[in-house]
Amino acid sequence: MCGIVGYVGEQAATPLLLDGLAKLEYRGYDSAGIALAGNTLCVHKAAGRLSVLENELRGLSLPQRVGIGHTRWATHGAPTDQNAHPHVSGDGAFAVVHNGIIENYTALRERLHDVSFVSQTDTEVIAHLLQHHFDGNLLSTVRRTVADLEGAFALGIVSSHAPDCLFAVRKASPLVIGICRHGVLIASDVTALLPYTRQYIPLADGDIARITRNDVTIFDKKGKMVGRPMQEVTWDVESAQKGGYDHFMLKEIYEQPEAVWATLSPRLNKGRVVLDDVIFTDAQLAALRRIHIVACGSSYHVGLVGKTVLEQLTRLPVEVDLASEFRYRDPLVDSSSLVIVISQSGETADTLAALREAKARGARVLSVVNVVGSSIAAESDDVLYTWAGPEIAVATTKAYSTQLAMMYLIAIHLGERLGRLGEEEVSALTAELKTLPDRIRTALRTAARLRELAKRYQDREHAYFIGRGLDYAVAMEGSLKLKEISYLHSEAYAAGELKHGTISLVETGTLVVAAACVEAVAGKTLSNVQEVKARGAEVLLLVPEGAATDGADHVVTLPRVHPLFIPSVEVIPLQLWGYFLALARGCDIDNPRNLAKSVTVE
Ligand code: F6R
Numbered sequence: 136m137c138g139i140v141g142y143v144g145e146q147a148a149t150p151l152l153l154d155g156l157a158k159l160e161y162r163g164y165d166s167a168g169i170a171l172a173g174n175t176l177c178v179h180k181a182a183g184r185l186s187v188l189e190n191e192l193r194g195l196s197l198p199q200r201v202g203i204g205h206t207r208w209a210t211h212g213a214p215t216d217q218n219a220h221p222h223v224s225g226d227g228a229f230a231v232v233h234n235g236i237i238e239n240y241t242a243l244r245e246r247l248h249d250v251s252f253v254s255q256t257d258t259e260v261i262a263h264l265l266q267h268h269f270d271g272n273l274l275s276t277v278r279r280t281v282a283d284l285e286g287a288f289a290l291g292i293v294s295s296h297a298p299d300c301l302f303a304v305r306k307a308s309p310l311v312i313g314i315c316r317h318g319v320l321i322a323s324d325v326t327a328l329l330p331y332t333r334q335y336i337p338l339a340d341g342d343i344a345r346i347t348r349n350d351v352t353i354f355d356k357k358g359k360m361v362g363r364p365m366q367e368v369t370w371d372v373e374s375a376q377k378g379g380y381d382h383f384m385l386k387e388i389y390e391q392p393e394a395v396w397a398t399l400s401p402r403l404n405k406g407r408v409v410l411d412d413v414i415f416t417d418a419q420l421a422a423l424r425r426i427h428i429v430a431c432g433s434s435y436h437v438g439l440v441g442k443t444v445l446e447q448l449t450r451l452p453v454e455v456d457l458a459s460e461f462r463y464r465d466p467l468v469d470s471s472s473l474v475i476v477i478s479q480s481g482e483t484a485d486t487l488a489a490l491r492e493a494k495a496r497g498a499r500v501l502s503v504v505n506v507v508g509s510s511i512a513a514e515s516d517d518v519l520y521t522w523a524g525p526e527i528a529v530a531t532t533k534a535y536s537t538q539l540a541m542m543y544l545i546a547i548h549l550g551e552r553l554g555r556l557g558e559e560e561v562s563a564l565t566a567e568l569k570t571l572p573d574r575i576r577t578a579l580r581t582a583a584r585l586r587e588l589a590k591r592y593q594d595r596e597h598a599y600f601i602g603r604g605l606d607y608a609v610a611m612e613g614s615l616k617l618k619e620i621s622y623l624h625s626e627a628y629a630a631g632e633l634k635h636g637t638i639s640l641v642e643t644g645t646l647v648v649a650a651a652c653v654e655a656v657a658g659k660t661l662s663n664v665q666e667v668k669a670r671g672a673e674v675l676l677l678v679p680e681g682a683a684t685d686g687a688d689h690v691v692t693l694p695r696v697h698p699l700f701i702p703s704v705e706v707i708p709l710q711l712w713g714y715f716l717a718l719a720r721g722c723d724i725d726n727p728r729n730l731a732k733s734v735t736v737e
Pocket residue numbers: 431432433434435477478479480481482483486529530531532615616619732733734
């Protein structure tokens with residue numbers, strides 16, 4: 136995730152900016168840069184680690200006392216020197232660093248048709264807009280520029296027109312101001328402030344702050360000068376990096392409403408789904424006979440959900456394969472196939488090999504990837520990025536949820552293009568999608584209850600997850616989450632399959648988690664609950680509000696959503712269940728044994 140720092144004060148800005156950026160490294164980044172204010176702006180930026188930038192700056196005389204810095208995690212455009220922040224206006228008078236996404240950047244680029252852009256980023260447009268709106272007064276220039284921007288963003292701005300001054304802007308993306316002995320700092324994350332101060336002012340949504348060495352003036356979204364209360368950080372650096380959560384995994388679980396919204400919102404337009412620049416011509420769609428989904432681990436589980444949703448909405452046959460199987464099984468894939476490859480890291484060796492296999496057989500490959508510029512993204516015919524931000528915990532949570540969101544978008548888009556969904560159905564489905572972040576927020580409220588229950592079950596050695604249809608697909612993810620971080624043995628079964636063998640393992644005290652949110656099959660799953668209860672199992676049941684709960688020992692109630700989108704809500708208590716059991720068992724949650732975040736070997 137990108138990081139912003141800024142400084143105005145008595146000391147040379149560069150060491151403070153680099154130090155602040157180093158504190159933000161944990162968020163993940165692929166390039167870094169700084170801009171120092173003076174009569175001429177001085178900008179240095181480089182792809183790669185912060186040390187590359189530090190080497191570039193070594194030996195330079197940089198006395199400037201005002202500056203901004205940034206670590207970029209690529210979204211729009213690959214991780215290159217040109218795409219790194221800060222971005223500078225054509226006349227060189229404005230430099231900007233940016234976190235978030237400018238949703239209307241394409242329209243703004245078109246508006247600035249006489250400007251030559253040097254990067255592929257959405258951010259560069261801001262620098263040119265600042266030049267365009269400059270009227271001799273920097274505050275009104277910033278205000279008019281911000282009024283043009285849609286999306287979520289935090290900005291740091293410096294200008295040679297006022298080299299003693301720094302501007303900070305916040306809209307739905309965090310930005311704080313810290314006041315220290317020798318000056319004022321801004322940062323997208325309090326972690327960067329901690330070596331200098333524990334006192335900080337969080338900007339409110341829509342605020343613009345004009346900051347000089349001796350003065351911080353904040354204007355709210357209506358342009359009225361306002362005071363914002365000072366707060367104090369009570370955490371150490373490590374907990375601050377985790378945003379006050381005990382583990383990155385828990386932080387990432389709680390980031391899911393925003394991550395899902397960041398993935399959905401740029402693709403929802405007036406009741407329709409727009410898939411970036413992925414274009415299917417009528418002829419290509421007419422030739423499309425089947426869809427294959429290929430992935431590993433949790434991404435494969437997303438594929439299982441994708442199969443149901445795509446088949447429902449497109450009526451095309453969909454096959455889902457583990458990438459490690461697909462590549463060796465001589466699959467029936469040709470130019471009439473669309474292969475959807477799903478990968479958070481974009482580097483998984485088996486998935487990459489499966490992609491190459493599909494391409495060699497003539498299929499069009501569309502990848503769903505979280506890391507811009509990764510190998511899978513680079514080799515695919517089309518890429519759709521999930522905007523989860525970097526995931527630090529090894530066990531995926533927010534990437535999984537954004538992948539689900541992307542599968543819904545693809546299915547609705549193809550369903551409409553293939554003529555299987557009418558305008559009204561598309562509009563109803565997209566309206567339902569918009570409710571997902573709030574429903575996920577509601578599902579997160581199950582945490583306190585699950586935390587208590589987990590203490591009670593922490594000593595169990597086995598767990599079974601059961602469900603039917605989409606409930607089963609989510610049960611598989613719940614089971615994987617539990618086993619990978621708590622080391623508790625766990626299996627997921629299609630609920631109706633249990634009695635064909637595995638039920639022999641159920642005995643007094645066996646823990647069974649039953650997912651029964653899909654109304655059409657919930658009654659059947661409840662019968663399977665009775666079967667395991669009769670053999671002594673203890674059952675934790677997931678159901679939607681108002682549903683039957685017969686036979687369960689513990690019930691977790693979830694908000695109702697459209698039947699096809701149930702996985703997005705149902706997975707939340709399962710992630711929390713894995714997390715709290717692992718916590719109770721004293722496991723190393725963010726770095727479970729034997730696992731790597733990116734599996735680049737076969
Ligand atoms: C489990 C998990 C893994 C990954 C799998 C594929 O929590 O994270 O199962 O889903 O290794 O990784 P990507 O999606 O990077 O291809």
